[in-house]
Amino acid sequence: MRVDVPHAWPADEAEALALQDRLRPLADHRGPGPAAPRLVAGLDVAYAGDGRGTGDLVAAAVVVIDMATLEVVERATATATTAFPYIPGLFAFRELPVLVEALRALRGPAPDLLLCDGHGLAHPRRFGLACHLGVLTGLPTAGVAKTPFVGRHHPAALGPARGAHADLRDGTETVGRALRTQPGVKPVYVSTGHAVDLPTACAHTLTLAPHYRLPETTRHSDRLSRDTLAAARADSVGG
Template sequence: MRLDVPYAWPAGEDEALALQERLRPLADHRGPGPAAPRLVAGLDVAYAGDGRGTGDLVAAAVVVIDTATLGVVERATAAATTAFPYVPGLFAFRELPALVAALRKLTTTPDLLLCDGHGRSHPRRFGLACHLGVLTGLPTAGVAKTPFTGRHDPAALGPDRGDHADLVDDGEVVGRALRTQSRVKPVYVSTGHLIDLPTACARVLDLSPRYRLPETTRQSDHLSREALAAG
């Protein structure tokens, strides 16, 4: 998979903020995105230290899933020591170099990327999923375990699989809380690039037949932890 980065990674907060502002208009949230993707890649990053993003050693994992069987088609990892500081809202710059290195190892090109993180549900509407989508030119969405920007009305979220409620920030819909299994906590879906929100949610449901997290997230989370432990 060819993947060029046409700029240097920012060294500090001001450079990163400026790059987000410059790239944000390039993210296309209209979609509709792939209606029946065959290959979907899950992307995740594990951190050393407390595991919450404060450690400097990171391991990125990409797992390509065949949606027909939910079997693993390809896996790739990359470890790195991140040089970018811990700044909420700029986590992408701690993770992107390792994720790009892992993506470059793939021999297949996924139809859709699902990253463990946020896209439009970000203070500047340009989270990790947006950045990955713009870099790769692939349809991309974020699937997060917890919300970041935007809140939903708890009364609007039903208890059954497929029920959802909009995440709203400053009057703007930035994502959805999506119930992937009945009577379990929702996941938080937001668009990154070349896919709309209903389609992104439908694809997440397709990949979550048994568990709260989609198979892409489950597999990439496990692999990133393995890679981190292996050093």
């Protein structure tokens, strides 16, 4: 898969903030996005150590799933070392370079939708990982996170049934949704990244989570990133 990166990766916080400000207007949160995607890719990154330093070994995984069968049709991975420090709100710059390399390793058709383990609009500057990935690839992209980052919902507004949802509000702005994918379990937190609207992103997330809290895209990419990291660490020790 071809992914062009029309900018240098930032070297420090000031450059990263300026780049987010420059790219933010390019993210389209109105969608509507693909009504019936055939292929959906999950993206995740695993870290050696505590994930906060530079020079940490990281492994990215992209897993493409057939929406009709929920079967994996392609996998791709990449490993690297982090060059950007851990700074809240700029975490994407630790993950984007290796995720781009994993996407470039895909040989099949481009996915119709990308779901990353992270946030999009639900971000302090409204430009999280899912937004940046969508702008770079031009593909519909959303974030499906395990925990909220920006925005809160009233607990009473989220019912216990599968499919129940409540808006994540940051002040007066809706930045995402808490979505219950299984009865009585903790919700996931969905926010738009690019070229897909929030109801569509939530509908596809729910379809991809028939049995477990996390969608199959996240489950498979999380496992593959961890396995890839473990293999890379073993190789480095053995070498």
